[in-house]
Amino acid sequence: MKILQQSRWILLPVVVAALITLPLWGPSYWVLFILLCSLYLAMAQMWNLLVGYSGLISLGQQCFIGLGGYTLAVLSVYYGIPIWLSILIGGVISVLFALIISVPIFRMRGVYFAIGTWIVAEALTICFASWDYVRHGMGLFVKPAYELSLNQIYYAALAMGIGSVILVYILLRSKLGLGLMAMRDDEGASETLGVEIFRSKLFCFLIGAFVTGLAAGVFYLYQIFIQPYTAFSITWMVRLLFIVVIGGIGTIEGPIIGSIIFVLLQQVFAEYIHVGLLLLGSVAIIVMLVAPKGIMGTIQEKLGFEILSPRRK
Amino acid sequence: MQDLLQPIMNGILLGGLYAIIGIGLSMIFGIVKLVNLAHGDLMILASYLSLVFMMLLGVPPLVTFVFAVPAMFFIGFVLQAYLINRVLGKGMEPPLILAFGLSIITQNCLLLVFTPDARSLISSLSVTTIQVAGFLNIPVIYLIDFLIGLVVISVLHQFLQKTYMGRAIRAASDDEGAAQLMGINTKNIYAYAMGIAMITAAIAGVLVGMTFTFYPHTGPQYLTIAFGVVIIGGLGSMIGTFLGGIILGLAQLLGGYFLGPGLQLLSGYVILLIVLTVRPQGIFGRVT
Numbered sequence: 012m013k014i015l016q017q018s019r020w021i022l023l024p025v026v027v028a029a030l031i032t033l034p035l036w037g038p039s040y041w042v043l044f045i046l047l048c049s050l051y052l053a054m055a056q057m058w059n060l061l062v063g064y065s066g067l068i069s070l071g072q073q074c075f076i077g078l079g080g081y082t083l084a085v086l087s088v089y090y091g092i093p094i095w096l097s098i099l100i101g102g103v104i105s106v107l108f109a110l111i112i113s114v115p116i117f118r119m120r121g122v123y124f125a126i127g128t129w130i131v132a133e134a135l136t137i138c139f140a141s142w143d144y145v146r147h148g149m150g151l152f153v154k155p156a157y158e159l160s161l162n163q164i165y166y167a168a169l170a171m172g173i174g175s176v177i178l179v180y181i182l183l184r185s186k187l188g189l190g191l192m193a194m195r196d197d198e199g200a201s202e203t204l205g206v207e208i209f210r211s212k213l214f215c216f217l218i219g220a221f222v223t224g225l226a227a228g229v230f231y232l233y234q235i236f237i238q239p240y241t242a243f244s245i246t247w248m249v250r251l252l253f254i255v256v257i258g259g260i261g262t263i264e265g266p267i268i269g270s271i272i273f274v275l276l277q278q279v280f281a282e283y284i285h286v287g288l289l290l291l292g293s294v295a296i297i298v299m300l301v302a303p304k305g306i307m308g309t310i311q312e313k314l315g316f317e318i319l320s321p322r323r324k
Numbered sequence: 325m326q327d328l329l330q331p332i333m334n335g336i337l338l339g340g341l342y343a344i345i346g347i348g349l350s351m352i353f354g355i356v357k358l359v360n361l362a363h364g365d366l367m368i369l370a371s372y373l374s375l376v377f378m379m380l381l382g383v384p385p386l387v388t389f390v391f392a393v394p395a396m397f398f399i400g401f402v403l404q405a406y407l408i409n410r411v412l413g414k415g416m417e418p419p420l421i422l423a424f425g426l427s428i429i430t431q432n433c434l435l436l437v438f439t440p441d442a443r444s445l446i447s448s449l450s451v452t453t454i455q456v457a458g459f460l461n462i463p464v465i466y467l468i469d470f471l472i473g474l475v476v477i478s479v480l481h482q483f484l485q486k487t488y489m490g491r492a493i494r495a496a497s498d499d500e501g502a503a504q505l506m507g508i509n510t511k512n513i514y515a516y517a518m519g520i521a522m523i524t525a526a527i528a529g530v531l532v533g534m535t536f537t538f539y540p541h542t543g544p545q546y547l548t549i550a551f552g553v554v555i556i557g558g559l560g561s562m563i564g565t566f567l568g569g570i571i572l573g574l575a576q577l578l579g580g581y582f583l584g585p586g587l588q589l590l591s592g593y594v595i596l597l598i599v600l601t602v603r604p605q606g607i608f609g610r611v612t
Contacts, residue, residue, distance in 0.1 A: 062417065068417070115601035118600075119601075122420075123555075129548070130551070130593050134593040137589055137590045137593070256421055260417060285435050288432045292425040292426070295421055295428075296407070296421075296426070296429075299418045300410055300422075
């Protein structure tokens with residue numbers, strides 16, 4: 012373990028280089044696998060930032076997933092706007108939406124915040140399902156995405172995955188990150204010491220919305236079809252929650268391990284979705300009973316092993 | 325004006341059912357400090373249990389209370405005693421995630437056993453209506469929902485006020501440490517509280533099955549209704565819960581009347597978000 016930790020600055024670039032060159036030497040199944048892992052990682056890392064570091068238990072990240080996906084679909088299909096620009100605008104729209112709902116949502120605390128964000132997502136589902144402009148519940152096909160090769164989508168996804176890890180790493184080692192962790196540990200004490208609680212939380216919420224919206228855009232390039240009942244579904248939260256909980260809440264490495272396990276399980280149980288979901292639920296419960304800190308959290312506690320530490324030595 | 329009376333009537337009657345759906349969530353929220361995200365799914369589990377008893381024994385749906393209520397009490401007691409109690413006091417996320425896990429498990433078990441087909445607990449009660457004043461049609465089942473709602477809320481109120489168990493439950497909810505010092509086994513009390521909450525879920529489940537159709541995945545929809553009732557009514561107030569149910573029922577049916585049936589749920593959510601923003605402790609809730 013010690014050797015692994017000391018040689019991380021050699022190991023990490025090797026892993027990243029391997030991932031970047033993967034389409035050149037790996038089978039296309041692996042490319043697909045890493046593509047999905049990276050996208051789930053990006054979304055899960057953002058939820059981890061909210062729950063594990065800012066104390067904002069959001070159950071409404073699917074708002075931004077749906078908005079990102081629908082913006083891509085509407086702009087590229089209806090208006091012929093280039094795909095990558097559409098995805099970027101999707102991220103911006105997610106941030107704007109997050110900014111608007113933050114006014115009422117940030118008046119709620121703890122559990123009420125969780126319920127409030129979920130209700131917003133449910134309300135969005137109904138809005139999109141009864142909106143003539145986006146063809147009600149029938150959904151939209153992102154036809155321009157057929158022109159893209161798998162490799163192009165892969166690099167976009169990989170950029171989102173690696174980018175989200177770097178972003179969180181930088182954020183947490185900044186002044187903001189120190190403030191966030193102080194706030195998570197004791198809100199009152201950190202406020203007295205001058206941490207601007209409201210602004211820090213809002214900043215994380217907006218960043219989370221932006222990255223989640225972008226990742227969703229890339230996801231729907233791969234998925235092609237978008238429909239309100241799946242795009243704004245609470246199932247998204249089930250997935251993100253599983254990934255973060257299994258990997259370890261409040262660790263940067265946790266979502267990486269979690270998303271690999273999740274996509275692996277998803278592939279194995281692809282034909283038996285309900286058995287797979289059953290298993291996800293059971294594993295989440297068992298982890299909560301046995302090791303509430305998740306895989307990485309437990310390893311860090313027992314062995315002091317960290318690859319990407321937000322702490323400055 | 326006469327057109328408007330029908331949705332108002334139905335909304336008020338439906339509110340009684342919503343109150344039973346919400347009261348179990350409210351109890352556990354108040355006593356165990358747990359947001360039982362599986363409440364809606366466990367309620368739908370009761371609907372399916374009732375369906376099984378109906379088919380096995382050939383009894384009318386209302387009779388299945390006799391079987392569904394003890395079964396759900398047992399399930400609630402065991403869940404709390406052997407699972408949820410273990411993660412209490414370990415921060416906010418573990419219990420929440422455990423409940424979420426339970427919700428996923430219940431939904432998918434139901435899906436595997438009962439297939440995704442729509443079910444309902446059919447009886448002659450579900451289709452009969454009473455005509456009042458020549459223009460109001462009151463569905464008998466809505467009337468039953470409302471009356472059982474009133475009974476459940478008043479019995480629960482009396483139970484919490486008058487019995488030893490009720491007082492112990494309230495003591496554990498007010499101050500866990502002090503209750504323990506007075507010789508109350510709070511973990512045990514929590515298990516009984518969950519059992520009682522599941523009794524209300526069983527009653528709600530059977531009534532929902534008689535009033536509407538249900539699927540394995542309708543649980544979360546009723547969970548949001550339960551949240552609505554709890555948030556509008558406020559915690560710790562029985563009358564508040566009942567009025568919360570009625571307000572939500574009215575909001576939904578009047579919303580459906582003015583905006584079209586597709587937006588019925590939306591109007592409920594909007595009312596909910598407004599209450600959450602303006603008065604997070606609920607209209608009838610105490611300020612803590």
